[in-house]
Amino acid sequence: MSLFHFLVGVAAEKLNLRERLEPLHDQIARQVTQRAQEPAENAVTQSSGPLPEAVLLLAHGTPDTLGEMDAYLKLVTGGRGVPPHVVHELQERYAEIGLRDEPTPEGPHLTRWTLLQGRLLAAKLGVPVYVGMRNWKPFIADVVAQMKSDGVRSARTLCLAPQNSRTSVGLYRRAVETAAGDDLQIDFLAGWAEHPLLARAFAEKMRAALLSARATGARTAVLFTAHSVPCRTVQASVKPVEHHGMVLATEPDTYNSECKKTAARIAAELSDILPESEWYFCFQSQGISGGPWIGPSVEDTLSALKQEGYEHVVLQPVGFLCDHVEILYDIDIAFQQTARELGITISRAESLNDSSTLIQALEDLVRNGYEHPLAPAPHTSAELLTVLAPLEEPATAA
Ligand SMILES: C=CC1=C(C)c2cc3[nH]c(cc4nc(cc5[nH]c(cc1n2)c(C)c5CCC(=O)O)C(CCC(=O)O)=C4C)c(C)c3C=C
Numbered sequence: 527m528s529l530f531h532f533l534v535g536v537a538a539e540k541l542n543l544r545e546r547l548e549p550l551h552d553q554i555a556r557q558v559t560q561r562a563q564e565p566a567e568n569a570v571t572q573s574s575g576p577l578p579e580a581v582l583l584l585a586h587g588t589p590d591t592l593g594e595m596d597a598y599l600k601l602v603t604g605g606r607g608v609p610p611h612v613v614h615e616l617q618e619r620y621a622e623i624g625l626r627d628e629p630t631p632e633g634p635h636l637t638r639w640t641l642l643q644g645r646l647l648a649a650k651l652g653v654p655v656y657v658g659m660r661n662w663k664p665f666i667a668d669v670v671a672q673m674k675s676d677g678v679r680s681a682r683t684l685c686l687a688p689q690n691s692r693t694s695v696g697l698y699r700r701a702v703e704t705a706a707g708d709d710l711q712i713d714f715l716a717g718w719a720e721h722p723l724l725a726r727a728f729a730e731k732m733r734a735a736l737l738s739a740r741a742t743g744a745r746t747a748v749l750f751t752a753h754s755v756p757c758r759t760v761q762a763s764v765k766p767v768e769h770h771g772m773v774l775a776t777e778p779d780t781y782n783s784e785c786k787k788t789a790a791r792i793a794a795e796l797s798d799i800l801p802e803s804e805w806y807f808c809f810q811s812q813g814i815s816g817g818p819w820i821g822p823s824v825e826d827t828l829s830a831l832k833q834e835g836y837e838h839v840v841l842q843p844v845g846f847l848c849d850h851v852e853i854l855y856d857i858d859i860a861f862q863q864t865a866r867e868l869g870i871t872i873s874r875a876e877s878l879n880d881s882s883t884l885i886q887a888l889e890d891l892v893r894n895g896y897e898h899p900l901a902p903a904p905h906t907s908a909e910l911l912t913v914l915a916p917l918e919e920p921a922t923a924a
Pocket residue numbers: 586587588599602603604608616636687691693694753754755756781812813814815816845846850851852921922923924
């Protein structure tokens with residue numbers, strides 16, 4: 527299949543527990559819940575804004591075969607690579623969720639769902655929607671080259687990662703701008719963690735999962751999660767410095783607070799069935815290649831919730847827009863095992879995948895852009911330079 531065919535569209539009581547688990551949580555939750563009480567309809571601008579010439583969606587990327595794992599992880603880690611035992615461990619995890627030595631006709635979950643999201647968005651917008659991945663095929667550089675050869679001169683560019691971080695969105699931006707050069711104008715939109723339709727899309731999935739858990743009669747908590755990042759990612763310093771071999775950033779990364787804001791928005795959408803005292807937030811999937819990563823972890827949080835008397839916990843990862851290894855392996859296999867050992871039941875909300883509300887959110891972002899409700903987020907790449915990672919920071923990964 528040619529690259530062209532990859533192109534889409536054209537183509538403590540909870541307070542006590544919460545303080546113990548994550549003190550910042552309450553401050554942010556209070557601040558955001560207040561603003562999030564307004565119905566989503568009021569907060570969403572009408573999807574009638576001007577259409578761009580083309581749209582470029584950026585996503586993580588995932589290998590098509592087990593044999594590609596080593597090369598994939600080199601890209602994920604900015605060329606450093608990971609020890610052989612980590613490659614092997616990840617091959618085993620990916621094999622458990624269906625990756626094989628030969629490509630499968632349907633392709634890996636992340637690629638399949640992301641391309642479908644692009645097709646659904648293209649059908650709604652009626653303009654070409656391209657999909658480029660940072661760490662595997664279809665690579666951003668190849669897709670941008672294709673766009674140029676198709677005669678595209680400007681593109682609204684959107685990361686399928688709603689929460690801003692230098693180790694995800696910052697690296698996507700760098701990859702796309704390097705590839706685009708002066709020939710293709712990139713109108714880069716980042717930081718849509720609090721978009722009302724994103725919250726509504728997640729809330730729809732959580733509502734079904736929560737009602738089904740409650741129907742069993744079990745005392746149930748909701749646990750929103752987001753992918754952890756290394757501690758150094760969220761640290762700040764006056765100027766970039768090396769500290770025990772870690773590069774510290776000049777500005778604190780907003781990733782951890784943006785993830786919590788997404789969770790608070792979803793909880794506010796569910797306020798008719800989810801009391802404030804029954805939802806929690808933590809970080810999942812701390813890196814397996816070492817170093818300190820932010821928490822609390824899912825494992826510690828499940829253990830604390832069990833001690834608080836909860837019998838069932840419904841998980842929902844709020845940073846991923848479709849199924850992939852952190853959901854299908856980390857939650858469905860590894861955390862299920864942890865829960866069994868702890869003597870607590872867990873389930874999870876379905877991933878957004880082909881959610882029509884998610885596609886509406888993407889349409890609204892493309893047509894109208896997005897103003898961050900609490901701290902206005904700049905939309906253009908030039909402005910983003912001031913809030914994202916220093917570009918000289920060694921490439922790490924999303
Ligand atoms: C904002 C942060 C990150 C998001 C979101 C994210 C999503 C994401 N990650 C994978 C797969 C892997 N990520 C790996 C390492 C890794 N991930 C992040 C950050 C985010 N990832 C960092 C900072 C790192 C460390 C990179 C480094 O330089 O060491 C890995 C490698 C193995 C590991 O360390 O666990 C994989 C694999 C997917 C599929 C995904 C969302 C779709």
